[in-house]
Amino acid sequence: MESASVANRFSSGERINAGARPGRLEAELGSRGRRLTRQRRLIVRVMDTAQRHLDIDEIYERARKLDHRIHRVTVYRTVDLLKRMGLIDELDLLHLRGDRHYYETHAPREHIHIACLRCGKVREFESTLYDEMKRQIEQQLDMKITMSRTEVGGYCRSCLPAAKRAPAS
């Protein structure tokens, strides 16, 4: 399976700018009248402290390391809740590592994800040009924009030479 070998190369996938504010998610859940169960506390603790983008199984494994009394389905349900409450964002990271989704706590400012197609490192980027562009869209298309997702792929400084040597099939 091609994607398996590809996935293995992407062991790093670091998140450079984590917008961590410990306890924020838990506080939001509480103040919005959701039950603070043991499982939910575990999940939001994992997400609040994550230094990189996690998929469902990674969240599940980390939570289980803290307390094994949690089920993968509960992770799916809680992540879905947080997503619907607008507290976390869902990413695909250009399907670099497969078709699963990745999650990150909602940053104070919307940002762009930039992935190296070879080493898999994911960097975040903010730009006033991005904000301007969204305003331009709102005006020209007469819409109210509430969300956006931008994922950029390319080759980082250290991978560029290798990418030139062995271009993608």
Place this chain on the structure above:
Amino acid sequence: MESASVANRFSSGERINAGARPGRLEAELGSRGRRLTRQRRLIVRVMDTAQRHLDIDEIYERARKLDHRIHRVTVYRTVDLLKRMGLIDELDLLHLRGDRHYYETHAPREHIHIACLRCGKVREFESTLYDEMKRQIEQQLDMKITMSRTEVGGYCRSCLPAAKRAPAS
């Protein structure tokens, strides 16, 4: 299933600016030494003439209407080939209609997809700000960008009043 009812609301999902150049995909396949099988001709014909973004099953059904001697797996394989050859782009459209992927023939210029979260209509948008932003990223992060995907969600003129009345759960 919540997403089922949501999906049904998105019957339109029109593509406003289709970058159609009939025969282009077939010509590219041929000139790059790929076999022009009956099935591949069907698939690229469907994609070349599509006025909206299609998922695998939609491509499959349309191709089958032209000639039923085609298998869904072949559609997966051919779409994957076209993707790897850089002839088509893959989209998620913010998972508005589920977790499948959508495809469009590679446009001459990279563009942004803007979806109405209520009616599901997808519009395309080009912006020099977008190109500038990518150049900015290349400079500041010292990368060579080879691809990007931007998907924006919000409410269009006609859906905005309704969205205010019944905000998302």
Place this chain on the structure above:
DNA sequence: ATAGATGCAAATATTTTGCCGCCAG
């Protein structure tokens, strides 16, 4: 006490693979 949450098993949804026979070049 009870509405809302979890666990478990099973179902769905989407995509990929192995293998063999077939056909485009």
Place this chain on the structure above:
DNA sequence: CTGGCGGCAAAATATTTGCATCTAT
């Protein structure tokens, strides 16, 4: 002719659901 390609069945991957039970409030 023959190596790339397609069909088929089955596997793999990713996510959701029904229902009984439990628990945070």
